[in-house]
Amino acid sequence: MGFELDFAKGLEGFQEGVRQFFEENIPKDAPFAAPNEPYTREEYLWRRSLARKLGERGWLFPTYPKEYGGGGLSVDQAFVIAVEATRNGLIFARMCVIPMHNSGATVSAPCLLLWATEEQKRQFLVPMLTGQTVTWQLLTEPQGGSDIASTTTRAIRHGDEYVVNGQKTFVGGPYDVNYFWTLVNTDPAAPRHQNLSYLMIPANLPGVTIHPLDLCTTDETRQNNSVFFDNVQVPAVCRIGGENEGWKVATTHLEYEHGGAGNPVAESEALNQFFDFCKTTEYRGAPLSRNPGVRDILADIRVEAQINRLLQLRTFWKAYSKEPLSYEGSQATYYRRMSNLRNAGRIQESLGYPAVIADSSWTPGNGEVELSVRYGFGGLHGGGTHDVDRVVIARRMGLGRTVQEAAGEIVS
Numbered sequence: 001m002g003f004e005l006d007f008a009k010g011l012e013g014f015q016e017g018v019r020q021f022f023e024e025n026i027p028k029d030a031p032f033a034a035p036n037e038p039y040t041r042e043e044y045l046w047r048r049s050l051a052r053k054l055g056e057r058g059w060l061f062p063t064y065p066k067e068y069g070g071g072g073l074s075v076d077q078a079f080v081i082a083v084e085a086t087r088n089g090l091i092f093a094r095m096c097v098i099p100m101h102n103s104g105a106t107v108s109a110p111c112l113l114l115w116a117t118e119e120q121k122r123q124f125l126v127p128m129l130t131g132q133t134v135t136w137q138l139l140t141e142p143q144g145g146s147d148i149a150s151t152t153t154r155a156i157r158h159g160d161e162y163v164v165n166g167q168k169t170f171v172g173g174p175y176d177v178n179y180f181w182t183l184v185n186t187d188p189a190a191p192r193h194q195n196l197s198y199l200m201i202p203a204n205l206p207g208v209t210i211h212p213l214d215l216c217t218t219d220e221t222r223q224n225n226s227v228f229f230d231n232v233q234v235p236a237v238c239r240i241g242g243e244n245e246g247w248k249v250a251t252t253h254l255e256y257e258h259g260g261a262g263n264p265v266a267e268s269e270a271l272n273q274f275f276d277f278c279k280t281t282e283y284r285g286a287p288l289s290r291n292p293g294v295r296d297i298l299a300d301i302r303v304e305a306q307i308n309r310l311l312q313l314r315t316f317w318k319a320y321s322k323e324p325l326s327y328e329g330s331q332a333t334y335y336r337r338m339s340n341l342r343n344a345g346r347i348q349e350s351l352g353y354p355a356v357i358a359d360s361s362w363t364p365g366n367g368e369v370e371l372s373v374r375y376g377f378g379g380l381h382g383g384g385t386h387d388v389d390r391v392v393i394a395r396r397m398g399l400g401r402t403v404q405e406a407a408g409e410i411v412s
């Protein structure tokens with residue numbers, strides 16, 4: 001499975017241009033905080049301006065149609081952007097470059113492309129793909145996140161508006177947001193799966209309150225929030241997809257949440273830094289990497305990293321060569337999460353307490369390693385838990401059922 005090497009063939013000129021863009025636009029003195037520290041408002045604003053520059057070129061969402069602000073580029077070109085973005089410390093996920101917290105964009109963009117009207121695409125999709133707006137995804141509610149079909153946040157239609165009441169939790173990041181990509185219950189009396197709708201809610205509407213949650217397990221932003229809706233009047237044009245047909249849209253949304261787009265560059269900077277540390281740090285007269293116990297651990301990590309990379313690449317390749325998908329996304333996600341959890345334990349076993357100290361004079365590398373140990377646990381929950389991955393795999397295989405569940409529709 002060495003096909004990833006062929007991706008960039010004939011794209012040397014394009015790769016050079018992308019590389020040059022990042023060199024020119026991410027200067028050495030860019031205001032980056034350590035990866036395991038919350039980023040400042042200055043850094044956030046700087047990242048937003050970088051997003052706009054990427055968006056101007058269509059490189060935020062490289063494969064999306066040009067008419068909606070995407071790049072109209074081939075998957076090969078997107079792969080080149082993914083490699084260069086990753087090299088520059090940015091994340092490439094779900095065919096999107098992520099310069100700052102924009103959780104809703106990566107999952108709602110494909111939903112808008114598939115389910116929104118032309119007018120809604122102009123209103124919501126274009127500013128999103130060009131980096132003008134930030135969107136948070138609002139699924140999880142306090143009574144339980146995995147089972148999103150039990151959504152209780154109500155949106156009751158009154159004329160041209162929905163009146164929204166309820167609460168979402170563990171959502172978003174620390175700074176400004178423009179839209180909430182929100183699953184709501186539009187008919188509390190209707191049966192499960194026939195009572196939901198999606199709203200793209202402007203975040204500045206009266207009745208919206210954002211309450212920060214400082215959690216130890218979240219990503220580099222270290223902040224999620226609860227969002228409260230108190231009689232928020234949302235224009236009906238903000239409903240994406242049919243009324244009470246939100247579950248159809250959710251199947252697309254969840255396919256992405258559960259890893260259905262794969263990841264062409266599934267490398268872990270934390271593991272690279274951990275390996276470097278073990279190779280260059282002496283313990284009892286020899287590098288840590290020569291210690292028999294640590295060597296075993298490093299070998300296990302390396303083997304799992306390769307399996308993870310290949311599972312992600314297989315899903316990515318199937319998705320974008322339009323081969324039918326089944327359980328691959330959830331399988332790759334499950335493997336990644338459980339491997340990350342095992343690695344969190346292995347790193348602690350190798351390093352002891354410095355593995356969990358967020359102080360660069362103690363912990364290896366620039367903070368990525370410590371973050372990965374902390375995130376080993378938190379990462380089990382984002383996007384539905386690892387148990388949900390297993391439920392999806394079982395359903396797609398038809399285990400315990402007479403009919404195999406089909407994968408949700410994705411954009412490719």
Ligand SMILES: Cc1cc2nc3c(=O)[nH]c(=O)nc-3n(C[C@H](O)[C@H](O)[C@H](O)COP(=O)(O)OP(=O)(O)OC[C@H]3O[C@@H](n4cnc5c(N)ncnc54)[C@H](O)[C@@H]3O)c2cc1C
Pocket residue numbers: 103136137138139140141142143144145146147169170171172217218219224378379381382383384385386387388391
């Ligand atoms: C870092 C991070 C970022 C997040 N970002 C967002 C975001 O941007 N937007 C958003 O809406 N939410 C977000 N979340 C919330 C996340 O989606 C939920 O945590 C997740 O859906 C699980 O819900 P829960 O925590 O309520 O746990 P529950 O769903 O209540 O699960 C509790 C326990 O029951 C188990 N369980 C649940 N269902 C089953 C089942 N069917 N079979 C077997 N076991 C089961 C779970 O594995 C778990 O052990 C984020 C969470 C984290 C940690």
